[in-house]
Amino acid sequence: MDRPLLDVSGLNIFFKQPGGRETRVIADLSFTVAHGESVGLVGESGCGKTVTGLSLLSLLPPEIARVTGQIGFEGANLALLSARQMQDVRGRSIAMIFQEPMSALDPVFTVGEQITETIRTHFRVSPKEARERALAALEDVGIALPARRYDDYPHQLSGGMRQRVMIAIALSCEPKLLIADEPTTALDVTVQAQIVDMLLNLTEKHGTALLFITHDLGVVAQACSRVITMYAGQVVEDAAVDDVLGRPQHPYTSGLLRSIPRLSMPKSVLPSIPGRVPALAELAPGCRFAPRCTYALPACAEAQALRGDASHLVRCCRYAELSLPGAVA
């Protein structure tokens, strides 16, 4: 089997607290993304999705966050790279886009300047060629009249157009991996559909792998072939999207799916997950989901490992005996 493009193993992220204590916000996280694969990373707010994405590009502030473990990418361990070496990876081999395009774009530079800046950072090309590549990138993301939009400032664009520009910047250097953190959450469903389609077409065309961070399992169903569910800083399930939607094996994934209103009868009582995500500073050693889990047994007080076969990993000791409801009851 080919080596995966991204091979994260034993990733830990500690946040420094006032008074010198540290809280482990990501615990022993391991997952892979193959060349050209599209992987969803899902979970509720506070489960560590975004922090994980940021850590892959060393975007966490070092005075607050300490990262240990392996971030294997094309044979190198990104966790060991210097800040200077990381600059060559960021934007070139791995690019990232965010939920709020307005805060990710610089308001005082034109769209064209922001794309050519990225291109000229990574390639020795003339200003003229950089401009041509930028125009091609704008055209690729479906912006009409790219030559006119090139000189626009971000505030002159709609939310959907800004996100297209962000994607143009991210894909302008043909990265191997694109990390997309809730890229369509702030958009209307109609525009979301356009952006997801465009993102899938472009990543497929260039063979770019996609790590799609989202809370929306509907978008994952559409955009990804594999989905990783995170809970309280850990991976709790990792399998093919259709397997997880049809037959989730972790009670948390099942709970997330069942609470989607679309999958219940109108006005019926929606199944929800009791309780709240635990504070990471005060975790018991056992299964982190056990306090909210309807299937918890005394055995769940033991630390849980990821188990199952390689095609469907799950962090639950009861996975083999439970038959949990998914999107199709």
Added chain:
Amino acid sequence: MTRPEPLLEVEDLEVRFPSGHRGETVKAVDGVTLSVAAGETLGIIGESGSGKSTLGRAMAGFLRPTHGRVLQLGVDPSALGRHDFAQHRRAFQIVFQDPNAALDPRMTIGQSVREPLDIATNETRAQRDHRVLDLLDRVGLDAEFALRYPHELSGGQKQRANIARAIALDPKLLVCDEVVAALDVSIQADILNLFVRLQDELGLGYVFISHDLGVIAHIADRIAVMYLGKIVELGPADDIMRRPLHPYTKALLSSEPVPLPKALRTENRIVLNGEIPSPISPPSGCRFRTRCWLAADRCAEEQPAWEQYAPNHWNACHFTDSQSRGDASGPAQFAAILPEH
């Protein structure tokens, strides 16, 4: 038998805002006629900029119509004097999207929930405090929350506190504007369950505004689809979801990302071109024509008529008869998993 008076009637409502440029105006709501019955949930869907929130605010009596009128229990709130309006408006309350912005950070939850009672009732302090505990209990918050401040609560708990405050004066209608949009899906389920339960217990009518079709499909009895200030389709929720007539409704439904395995998803998605045009100078004729795959010359010239196609199912499109009837794109994927009822 006489028909009961509707809780809320909206007649040819227009709300315009000055846009700041050369005396132009934004027609946020442009000729809407609707009614809401007691105990009913009317869902309003549409993209950002369609005028949903402005319509909701006008329905709650928070905005004065530029033209047309809103009748709340047969009374036009904008015609009332100050004192009568203060009495009248208790029955029509609104809950907003951002649970943080709606609570005063310097007041305890108990004080915030009691505030409407302090202003509007002559009860003693002890009676009001007792009512606060009742209200908190109704929305699923323990009595101890009365002494806490908003920053000590989660998003879901804050939204419960806002709901307690909104129902404090026994309203007849709540306008709920994207009330679950900021919440995680599991918390969202809890809050939707709470809305359904309160409606049963208190006989509340809801105007539920959301961009989330799943939320609206779950909670609404009837659905109004809004585009650029106009209602383009209105009908029973089940009918709209399963047999949409207007091309815009079809496009909205088919662009909803559904959490189903590939084998159960429909492949004939309609992806609209472009984005919603500016409400300062909306397209002539049918407003949706600039994004519509059925558009013809006639659509630019004539506004489509508002016609009834099925019982209580209204629609405004020139092509409904020839093209759209009986074509159940979009919702078919859910028909596969949800029983008919």
